[in-house]
Amino acid sequence: MNKFALAALMFFASAAYADRTPEELYPTRCATCHSAGLLNAPKVHDAAAWKVRFDAKGIDGLVQSATNGLNAMPPRAMCNDCTPGEYKALIEFMMKPAA
Numbered sequence: 001m002n003k004f005a006l007a008a009l010m011f012f013a014s015a016a017y018a019d020r021t022p023e024e025l026y027p028t029r030c031a032t033c034h035s036a037g038l039l040n041a042p043k044v045h046d047a048a049a050w051k052v053r054f055d056a057k058g059i060d061g062l063v064q065s066a067t068n069g070l071n072a073m074p075p076r077a078m079c080n081d082c083t084p085g086e087y088k089a090l091i092e093f094m095m096k097p098a099a
Helices: 005-014 023-028 047-068 084-095
Strands: none
Touching: 023 084, 047 084
């Protein structure tokens, strides 16, 4: 394989794993539970509910909870292919008050 082909393969392979935005992921990965507060999940944009959790764990602890599961939320939540950065962005998105 020549160097150009190898470089192109590496570029496209890494692009496939680039972080997706919360706006892309939330509707299909998080909304089922977090839009309605299903099974006591904190609702999206409910800053007060998220603040309690953030104050107790910080962002890294919340990412860990999403990764490992917590209460009714299964490990990796509904996003088995999410990266830690994507989990962080999703949590920050859900923590923000509604505009």
